[in-house]
Amino acid sequence: MKSIVLFRGSFDPVNIGHMMMALSALNLLKAERVIFIPSCNSIDKLDGLERIKMLKLAFRDFNVDKSKFMISPVEIKKEIHEPLDTIRYFKKKYSEMKLLYLLGQDEISSLSSFKGIEDMKKLVNFIYVSRTGYEANEELIKKYQMKKLDIMNMDIHSKEIRSGYHLYTSRSVIDYIADHQLYFCARLFSMMKPKRYYHSVSVAKTAYEIAIRSKCSLDPLECYQAGLFHDCGKNIPLEEQEALTHEFYSQYEPVEPFALHQFASCVIAKRDFGIDNEEVLSSICYHCTGRRNMSDMEKLIYAADKVEPTREFETKKSRLACYKNLEKGFITTLKEQEKFFLAHHIAYKEHFLSKEMYEQYLGE
Template identity: 40%
Template structure:
């Protein structure tokens, strides 16, 4: 048999890690990939080993070709060098072919690795690279590095920790939020506990609706999680006057959708226009809304913690985004009428007219 040793901080693990492992497994015709989370990586300050390991277990559940090693996590050494890990697996699998997987960005520093000459003799170092790698790189030859060219995955653990992306399995997302890791504390700081619960419920439903309609559920989840970050702020008018003066004459109860977009853009550094649009119109809607804007508008209104039976509307949204959205709009109009709420502002009327015009 042959094994690929894949070490890393995995803080947290994401689909980039998983897809690279699957790609290497195929290209090298190996039998197993061994994920080796590090305990005390130099130059990094990860969250607890227990949380990282729990998320790895969640992410790799059901993956029969992946093994999770506790070797470095269980080590009592203050620093684990790659040579220590490699020697452990050489002793464990003395007659098997071992590959040691690295990113191409690590190749430049290979000559600074502790006992790199010994490493290159014990295992086959494999670097994952973009297609245009420098094949005459001196260190590739010196340490007999095998390069496999693969797809570039535009995601990093840093992106997930800062809510720039959530390109990781749903179970990992839920673990992060449930255990208040990474970005969760900042999101929670913007709102009361009840508002936070509503936001999480909205995010989960938005994820499910997007997934059912063949869309990226992580985009919908991010929009849902932070859609109400401005709802309870006391400086809404100031934000509106400075950044959205064209909407200052709109009813004040919708200010938070604009201020929410502002906070998402400036504090969380969200630059995905699909997320920003969804937040910007989640209360009122508007004409010609994008798909994720429709999802968030609906999820915000019908998420399960709302005090009414929304099962049929949820199923309608999951079944067909276009027709389900119209059903949600009709239900929202009925709600406004039952509560004598004035919904005649420009944006809401544009939304209702645009999407329900066939029935008016």
């Protein structure tokens, strides 16, 4: 008997783990198709139509076979709240097919509280995948005759995307979140002037492109994250920037006003958004002054900030150089920047961090 996988969830937003679960289920279970079923709207979830748009973007990015991957808005349109009602709907629609209900190991313990769970057991076969930090409830697994889908465990949670802690979803989904100020980006937008926010989004997209096109070893999604947050402290009062710098980075004082925000942004990204990726944080911390012995991500974010296409000065030459080779592009960016500063009589080596960067990388 042919089978269909029912994959019900909030998908708020869809993440890489969801997509890998679905692809694995389709192939390992030899199913005809996987149907994603976003759960009905509620006050704690993004509107269902937005979630469906992001699912479609993820499908496009993963280049899935549209005849094998479908999205059903049945719970959103019909305001269905109970899984049993959803299963009955699909059993009626696909009466000649076996229904496989896909869920994560973290959901197993809640199965017994589902309304009509005994009827669900008669209508579907339960398939589960393991999740880090959750013990398998062997009693329920046996009771509901559940089968485990053996795939690589991806410890990814949508709530961590919503908070900005990480961005492990597809590129187009992250673009959609940033462009429409959803989830944590709504908070970022409220902290910045609009022009500063749009600059940050452009830096994030440029950083991602540099990571991909230059074929460096950096995670492009982490580069995107660093780009989004690099100026999150730029528009807070200067006194607050000074206070944060003095509290956490006093070793670099005195700091010129134009550079204070790099330290403030690093503190805010860690303190207010919970980001703990040290590579991401350090690339935020030195994106303005630079420093000696910069890491690859520090170089990438430093360059992306200077070469993103919405800048009011010419950036194409340096940007294309970064796309070809990160190291050479970074040096090109420094040279073009130095040329600009000299032409406009701008002091650019006032802080010792900047002075040491130029001395090391341009041999000055």
